[in-house]
Amino acid sequence: MLYNFLIPLADDFAVLNLVRYLTFRTGAALLTAMLISLVIGPGLIRWLKVKQKKGQPIRTDGPQSHILSKAGTPTMGGLMILIGLVASTILWADLSNPYVWACLAVTASFGAIGFLDDFLKVTKANPKGVPGRWKFLAESCVAVAIALWVAHIGSPSLMLPFVKDTMVNLAWFYPIFGVLVIVGAGNAVNLTDGLDGLAIMPVIIAASAFGLISYLVGNAIYADYLQISYIRGSGELAVFCGAIIGAGLGFLWFNAPPAMVFMGDTGSLSLGGALGSVAVVTKHELVLLIIGGLFVLETVSVIVQVASFKLTGRRVFRMAPLHHHFEHKGWSEPTIVIRFWIIALILALIGLATLKLR
Template identity: 40%
Template sequence: MFFCLFDIFHNINFYLFTFFSYRIRIFASFFTSFLISLFLGFYLINLLNKFNIYQIIRINGPKTHYLKNKTPTMGGIVIIISIFLSVLFWSYSYNHYIKYIFIILFSYGLIGLIDDYFKLINKNSNGISVKYKYFFQSIIAFILSFLIYYRCKNVIFSKFIFSYFKFSEIQLDIFYIILFYFVITGTSNAVNLTDGLDGLVVIPIILVFCGFLLISYFYSDIYISSYFNIPYLCNARELVIFCSSVIGSCLGFLWFNFYPAKIFMGDVGSLALGGSLSVTSILLHQEFLLFIMGGLFVLETLSVILQVFVFRFFGKKIFLMAPIHHHFELKGYFEPNIVIRFWIISLIFVLFGLFIFGIH
């Protein structure tokens, strides 16, 4: 249904490209998604409060979270709508990269929405089973991986290149699809795990997308790409618009999500953002850089893996609770202090990733 709007906006896009420069479209997409996110945020919070649609708190979670049981959830709907409308209005809607991004944004958002819905009707924090949730994520990831690989089949998508290190290149060919799969499912679930405190995941998402905005801008400019000795990707031009829209939308959502949060993102937002972040890195051929710039997501995921592994085989806990942000909560740290320090860590990872990209 959403993709039918491509035809409606096609002629509008043509005139926008005629009268507005590329840089103006970048800033316009940011402010459009920001304003839509603010407007829809106010409306959705009132609507969810009216129908008593509140976050279901985990029974085995930190006790302080019980105070949040009257906070509306599923705020990720605001993020998805504001990104979609902004990108649809300011980007070239027939760009294949934008279509791939929209596929993952809506499909993973739908999985998250169903999961949030089941939590509400079942009155517990389990939602749909992990098995079914991961199954549907995997199906979508494989389908999209096939689409990207065969539609963009060239030297860029046949080799995994550690372009940051000399003489490091792995020929993958069709096995690249397996890499795509793990990047998509891993990133979406890592972002989902990180979304555990008020405003915690929003700024890291913004920072990483800021990094990819710069990289996609470099890739889409023939002169800059030649200077950095990186492939020129004309389609990456519209990824700049997408990244700008995500940044604006998330900033608008942060207005309501920072401590004390007036609304939570829910799985509908975290899965959609994580999925779109992973596909952005794939389209730019920067999967390894995503691992660096998204280092905070990696740390959060590793804390869960280590906790489960050590407890299962040795019967002991490394952390008081996983993911690791809950460990610091139980240690007595004030929630905003944890969040801001994690933001700083995320900023360091992003700057380090951009530094590596710049010196390769």
């Protein structure tokens, strides 16, 4: 909004030329989102405590330490993230860019689905919430619509990592692929969100990586140098990613162990959907598998656990998702969280390396 308002005045006031620079607006979006989250955080947490009373229902089959230490902690802290992220993006992004609205639409829609899920969990004091099939159907409808929109704006294609300037046209399969990426990312982050601070920092790391990818893919000079396909307008998503980082850092202030609030599905679904939508716009969906590799590992651990138990009656892990397996092995919560953060950082660096290794 500020970009669209101030640019016409830049010729008369030289200082306003700063808003022309994507890097400046990305930094401004990061700081704005972080400040919003930090300012509204205490009041929001107090309000959630009053409304929820008993807080988020804790899985009874989980580690006993969770039942004892996390009882009464409010959920839906993702509202803090959503407010900071959406407000900051609208404030600093070029609102004439359709990709910005596509990513905001996914983020807000997934946030609404997650909010309903959290609301049912809290009001019914049941950790199940919205039935999985209905959640998947709603998420898929949003993802299909956005994938078709992105294909209409640009092309229904996929960029291949490690290959120079190559795009694969997915044609009719593109909407299905979009669902796999966006819905998969949303639910993968959701599964990872099980310990204080565990999900938010890998999201911040992934958003940092995709902020850089968006900037490079959206810049014709850098795209040509790196021999990757140039996507006009995708660079504006660097502002969106900056807002994710800022809102995430603000939330982490309150979510650091011991957490004052959980993000809930309101935050995890929206953040995962946001990352998935950025990957779809930049055509780096396959790179998301690397950068978001921690989320993939957590998801695979659940799939393997369920499949093994149904087929053989045996469990591969002591408990799924994977972070709970290490809890049952005796690892402390901070140890698991920090080590998973390190893994997320390493995977992000590997993912970024694919930009040059072609």
